[in-house]
Amino acid sequence: MIPPLIELNRVYRTFEKDGEVLPVLQDINLQVHPAEILCLVGESGCGKTTTGKIIAGFLDPSQGQVLISGKPQSAYRRSERSKLRRSMQIVHQDPFASLNPAHTIEQILSFPLRRHHMVNGRNELRRKIWELLTLVDLTPPGDIVNKYPHQLSGGQRQRVSIARALTVNPQLIIADEAVSMVDVSIRIGILKMLHRLREEFNLAIVFITHDLALAKYFAWEGRLAVMYLGRIVEIGRTQDIIQNPAHPYTRALLSAVPEADPYVTKKKEPMKLRSDNIPSLNNIPSGCAFNPRCPFYMPGTCDTVVPALSNVSQFGQKVACEPLRLRGELRLYET
Amino acid sequence: MKPNKVVFSVRDLSISYSAERGRVKAVTNVSFDLHEGETLAFIGESGCGKSTLNLGLLRLLPRAGQIDKGSITYTYRNGRQVDIRALTDRQLKRFLWAECSMVFQGALNSLNPVLRVSDMVYDTARAHNLDRSEAKKRALELFEKVRLEGKRVFTAYPHELSGGMRQRVLLALSLLLKPQVIIMDEPTTAVDILTQRSILEVLKELRRELDFSVIFVSHDLAVAAEIADIVATMYAGEIVEMGPVADVFYRSRHAYTFSLLDAAPRLSAGDQELHSIPGSPPDLIEPPSGCKFHERCRFATDICVSTQPELIAETGRHFAACHHSDRVLATRKEVVQV
Ligand SMILES: Nc1ncnc2c1ncn2[C@@H]1O[C@H](COP(=O)(O)OP(=O)(O)OP(=O)(O)O)[C@@H](O)[C@H]1O
Ligand SMILES: Nc1ncnc2c1ncn2[C@@H]1O[C@H](COP(=O)(O)OP(=O)(O)OP(=O)(O)O)[C@@H](O)[C@H]1O
Ligand SMILES: [Mg+2]
Numbered sequence: 165m166i167p168p169l170i171e172l173n174r175v176y177r178t179f180e181k182d183g184e185v186l187p188v189l190q191d192i193n194l195q196v197h198p199a200e201i202l203c204l205v206g207e208s209g210c211g212k213t214t215t216g217k218i219i220a221g222f223l224d225p226s227q228g229q230v231l232i233s234g235k236p237q238s239a240y241r242r243s244e245r246s247k248l249r250r251s252m253q254i255v256h257q258d259p260f261a262s263l264n265p266a267h268t269i270e271q272i273l274s275f276p277l278r279r280h281h282m283v284n285g286r287n288e289l290r291r292k293i294w295e296l297l298t299l300v301d302l303t304p305p306g307d308i309v310n311k312y313p314h315q316l317s318g319g320q321r322q323r324v325s326i327a328r329a330l331t332v333n334p335q336l337i338i339a340d341e342a343v344s345m346v347d348v349s350i351r352i353g354i355l356k357m358l359h360r361l362r363e364e365f366n367l368a369i370v371f372i373t374h375d376l377a378l379a380k381y382f383a384w385e386g387r388l389a390v391m392y393l394g395r396i397v398e399i400g401r402t403q404d405i406i407q408n409p410a411h412p413y414t415r416a417l418l419s420a421v422p423e424a425d426p427y428v429t430k431k432k433e434p435m436k437l438r439s440d441n442i443p444s445l446n447n448i449p450s451g452c453a454f455n456p457r458c459p460f461y462m463p464g465t466c467d468t469v470v471p472a473l474s475n476v477s478q479f480g481q482k483v484a485c486e487p488l489r490l491r492g493e494l495r496l497y498e499t
Numbered sequence: 500m501k502p503n504k505v506v507f508s509v510r511d512l513s514i515s516y517s518a519e520r521g522r523v524k525a526v527t528n529v530s531f532d533l534h535e536g537e538t539l540a541f542i543g544e545s546g547c548g549k550s551t552l553n554l555g556l557l558r559l560l561p562r563a564g565q566i567d568k569g570s571i572t573y574t575y576r577n578g579r580q581v582d583i584r585a586l587t588d589r590q591l592k593r594f595l596w597a598e599c600s601m602v603f604q605g606a607l608n609s610l611n612p613v614l615r616v617s618d619m620v621y622d623t624a625r626a627h628n629l630d631r632s633e634a635k636k637r638a639l640e641l642f643e644k645v646r647l648e649g650k651r652v653f654t655a656y657p658h659e660l661s662g663g664m665r666q667r668v669l670l671a672l673s674l675l676l677k678p679q680v681i682i683m684d685e686p687t688t689a690v691d692i693l694t695q696r697s698i699l700e701v702l703k704e705l706r707r708e709l710d711f712s713v714i715f716v717s718h719d720l721a722v723a724a725e726i727a728d729i730v731a732t733m734y735a736g737e738i739v740e741m742g743p744v745a746d747v748f749y750r751s752r753h754a755y756t757f758s759l760l761d762a763a764p765r766l767s768a769g770d771q772e773l774h775s776i777p778g779s780p781p782d783l784i785e786p787p788s789g790c791k792f793h794e795r796c797r798f799a800t801d802i803c804v805s806t807q808p809e810l811i812a813e814t815g816r817h818f819a820a821c822h823h824s825d826r827v828l829a830t831r832k833e834v835v836q837v
């Protein structure tokens with residue numbers, strides 16, 4: 165079997181802030197397989213970006229292990245490491261902040277191509293740049309190469325960021341809210357392009373978003389991980405989770421999202437939570453972090469036991485919830 | 500059903516900004532009526548003029564902006580009418596908050612950090628000759644209504660409140676002087692899903708209990724679908740379609756509304772075939788000829804390039820400015836099948 169591209173084993177990450185140690189990620193277990201789409205969703209501050217950075221190797225875990233193609237980083241020679249790192253690229257939310265305003269698009273794409281010796285000579289460089297711009301539908305490339313980032317629209321800039329990520333032939337792209345700042349009317353075009361690139365280059369894509377409808381659309385054929393306060397509370401095939409959410413937090417999120425369909429959205433019944441307050445990271449509730457808000461709350465259980473991810477379906481849908489386990493809704497398919 | 504009394508009546512309103520390259524025609528010939536008790540939602544992409552229009556309604560435009568033409572007629576609860584453009588600054592000051600209040604886009608982050616919530620309440624009360632104790636009593640009531648702990652919130656500084664709490668504080672404060680209209684510009688943008696949900700629920704509850712109309716601005720079609728009675732689609736500074744929410748969503752008659760819906764993922768819709776709109780919104784300094792959407796429109800023909808379509812009534816209160824509204828409607832019906 166081909167090992168996962170990236171595997172996080174019992175990964176923890178803390179940050180220090182004002183003398184306090186914040187447990188930003190706790191016990192994250194996650195695999196990213198070649199050419200798959202994995203979507204991370206959850207509310208602001210739950211640790212999506214931090215997880216993405218650890219996957220990409222931009223950030224080390226405080227505890228736990230990151231395996232790259234089945235082996236820890238230390239098992240690779242130094243020269244291989246920088247290559248591995250390059251094979252994982254992040255595309256950020258704000259292309260304005262990540263593209264140097266003083267450089268033309270041609271320069272922006274030339275730097276990584278030359279630095280990593282991806283091309284030989286001027287002609288090949290030029291050909292490669294045109295090829296990349298065509299790949300991201302910035303055509304004709306001749307109209308684009310001499311422009312500066314501020315002369316492009318938000319959507320075009322994001323396409324340039326994606327082209328830049330592609331300069332080094334990555335195996336994995338982490339798209340962190342990559343279309344959140346792009347207008348609704350042109351988002352779908354960028355997502356379709358990412359789908360096409362995935363097929364063409366066998367790219368794995370970790371898609372980070374707080375927009376569930378967008379996650380559903382983009383990762384329909386892939387997997388979804390729902391995070392809450394630094395932990396994964398549910399993970400599985402996107403279709404299964406959207407159609408049959410198990411964790412009360414996932415259910416609450418899905419039932420809360422308005423839909424662009426007046427009859428459907430007015431008929432939806434949002435799940436009532438016991439509290440609207442999101443606990444802060446320096447005061448995470450004991451047991452299941454969702455317990456103070458959870459309608460399934462069982463005193464004595466949810467506030468003491470940290471639930472483990474267990475199977476709810478034979479297709480790998482896993483959920484971390486003690487009440488569900490005690491009701492016998494989990495383990496049903498455990499092998 | 501006979502529509503209620505009209506509260507705001509806007510006719511041929513145009514607003515522009517001065518910029519280096521020329522005048523930005525941010526709002527062009529906009530006309531609409533806001534009826535008593537209704538929620539009117541403006542939808543459309545970034546830069547289409549939603550905020551400008553609403554700032555213009557209350558004459559709160561930044562310095563570079565000006566109203567070029569048009570009328571804004573407001574009808575008080577007692578039936579008396581005024582032309583907002585003709586109010587003196589003093590009259591305008593009294594009008595704001597008491598008759599119409601506004602929760603600004605990004606207000607969440609622009610609250611003055613050194614003012615407690617109570618200071619904001621008292622400042623507003625003073626400006627409108629409302630008794631302090633009366634103001635406090637009313638603020639506490641409203642905080643409870645928006646599901647906040649009134650006493651704790653009243654003495655809090657903005658940084659002590661979460662984003663969702665601040666947004667609810669702003670919503671409560673906007674109702675302090677019992678206005679007839681509140682304008683909310685993207686109140687749920689940039690907040691989390693569950694926070695957005697609680698704001699929407701609170702707004703719906705308030706609307707059931709108190710009597711006011713709402714102008715709601717959002718680029719999020721889903722939020723508009725949920726809370727609007729009437730939806731107006733804006734494109735490049737113009738209202739291109741307007742009507743009851745079900746008409747606009749299920750029986751769209753403007754190619755732009757159609758295309759926006761065709762690009763909007765829906766959570767419960769399963770595997771969806773969606774289409775984005777080619778190109779990007781036009782330059783508002785030199786807008787395109789004819790229908791401003793024609794360069795990006797899959798329905799466009801020669802007439803769309805040469806002739807600007809007028810906003811005309813399709814059925815009842817449903818209006819559209821599209822040369823091909825029949826073809827759009829037919830295509831939309833194929834998609835929706837209701
Ligand atoms: N370098 C850092 N130093 C201190 N705290 C940090 C650092 N990076 C992240 N955090 C904290 O870790 C938590 C998780 O942050 P992260 O950016 O991963 O969340 P997120 O899920 O991506 O949120 P958002 O949806 O807002 O982007 C937050 O509380 C954040 O403030
Ligand atoms: N102070 C200003 N000076 C010059 N142009 C401006 C100014 N404010 C806005 N504009 C321009 O006016 C047009 C309409 O902007 P407006 O903010 O009203 O759009 P919007 O629909 O509210 O967009 P968003 O969804 O991004 O809030 C845009 O082209 C914008 O660039
Ligand atoms: Mg993030």
Ligand SMILES: [Mg+2]
Nearest residue numbers: 549550551604
């Ligand atoms: Mg705006």
